[in-house]
Amino acid sequence: MNFFRGHRTRHSESIRNLVRETQISARDFVYPLFITEEAHSSAITAMPGQGRHTLDDLPKIAQEIVNLKIPAVILFGIPLHKDEHATSAFADDGIVQKATGLLKTKFPSLCVITDVCLCEYTSHGHCGLLKENGELKNDASIERLAQVALSHAKAGADIVAPSDMMDGRVSAIRKTLDEAGFVNTPIMSYAAKYASAFYGPFRDAAGSTPQFGDRRGYQMDPANKQEALREIAADVSESADFIIVKPALCYLDVISQAKQNTSLPIVAYNVSGEYSMVKAASGAGYLDEKRTTMEILTSIKRAGADIIITYHAMEVARWLASENTL
Numbered sequence: 001m002n003f004f005r006g007h008r009t010r011h012s013e014s015i016r017n018l019v020r021e022t023q024i025s026a027r028d029f030v031y032p033l034f035i036t037e038e039a040h041s042s043a044i045t046a047m048p049g050q051g052r053h054t055l056d057d058l059p060k061i062a063q064e065i066v067n068l069k070i071p072a073v074i075l076f077g078i079p080l081h082k083d084e085h086a087t088s089a090f091a092d093d094g095i096v097q098k099a100t101g102l103l104k105t106k107f108p109s110l111c112v113i114t115d116v117c118l119c120e121y122t123s124h125g126h127c128g129l130l131k132e133n134g135e136l137k138n139d140a141s142i143e144r145l146a147q148v149a150l151s152h153a154k155a156g157a158d159i160v161a162p163s164d165m166m167d168g169r170v171s172a173i174r175k176t177l178d179e180a181g182f183v184n185t186p187i188m189s190y191a192a193k194y195a196s197a198f199y200g201p202f203r204d205a206a207g208s209t210p211q212f213g214d215r216r217g218y219q220m221d222p223a224n225k226q227e228a229l230r231e232i233a234a235d236v237s238e239s240a241d242f243i244i245v246k247p248a249l250c251y252l253d254v255i256s257q258a259k260q261n262t263s264l265p266i267v268a269y270n271v272s273g274e275y276s277m278v279k280a281a282s283g284a285g286y287l288d289e290k291r292t293t294m295e296i297l298t299s300i301k302r303a304g305a306d307i308i309i310t311y312h313a314m315e316v317a318r319w320l321a322s323e324n325t326l
């Protein structure tokens with residue numbers, strides 16, 4: 001009888017280790033950090049294990065991140081002041097600017113990526129500037145976003161990551177950075193960002209839920225893949241240096257296709273709702289947390305992601321480190 005015996009390469013741990021095609025490591029991760037201007041750090045209820053950190057508390061967690069050999073963080077600001085112009089998003093003494101300066105001084109080897117968006121800083125919670133009638137002003141917004149990116153670069157950001165989904169923002173940011181001499185500051189573009197229900201816990205954490213309407217006028221329809229490829233091609237032509245696909249799990253096909261279509265590094269954002277689901281189900285005893293998390297992150301990498309932004313980064317790095325010392 002001649003038939004394929006797949007079990008041959010599966011029946012022992014050592015052979016399975018030999019033929020394993022995808023391996024995740026702490027080096028693959030970017031850890032998201034919420035930095036708050038409030039007086040005290042606080043836990044994020046819907047995201048067990050995650051918190052909003054004050055500047056005072058930031059060095060402690062940054063030290064742990066560095067110790068775990070996670071190479072990068074992405075910063076999100078929670079400002080006290082919001083207005084319709086997103087003034088605190090580009091202030092020299094804004095929360096992200098201060099956090100960036102602090103991290104780069106104390107932990108120069110840690111790569112600091114800053115999320116460039118207006119939604120955490122606008123009183124209405126939308127990612128761009130609005131007209132009186134509530135309509136989005138795309139072209140004015142991209143100038144404002146470029147100002148925000150420049151203020152991050154001046155504060156010392158290693159990479160800026162626009163997540164607003166305005167048209168033309170990669171071009172506008174590149175031009176502004178170059179003119180100010182930041183020719184070597186890369187842009188990690190949220191190129192294919194879907195209008196997703198999975199951002200729910202993040203919006204609670206960052207207080208960035210739109211006060212009216214929704215984001216379907218600028219974020220993408222989950223039904224569309226060709227459109228994602230158009231968005232990615234546009235950002236490549238505007239000279240993005242990294243491409244983000246977000247969220248990750250419902251969009252593994254987009255990650256896979258993006259990897260084939262461009263030679264830029266592909267970043268998958270394993271978003272808040274994806275994290276919360278694992279925490280809720282494992283907290284209730286329905287899923288094995290470690291196995292579920294490892295399977296999810298391995299699958300995102302197998303689909304084609306070179307880098308994964310994930311709230312699981314610290315716990316996974318701890319698990320991997322303890323396995324290596326066995």
Ligand code: PBG
Nearest residue numbers: 117119163198199202271272273
């Ligand atoms: C916008 C931004 C969002 C996330 C990252 N950047 C929220 C949104 O678009 O509503 C979501 C990340 C997550 O859910 O983990 N600044």
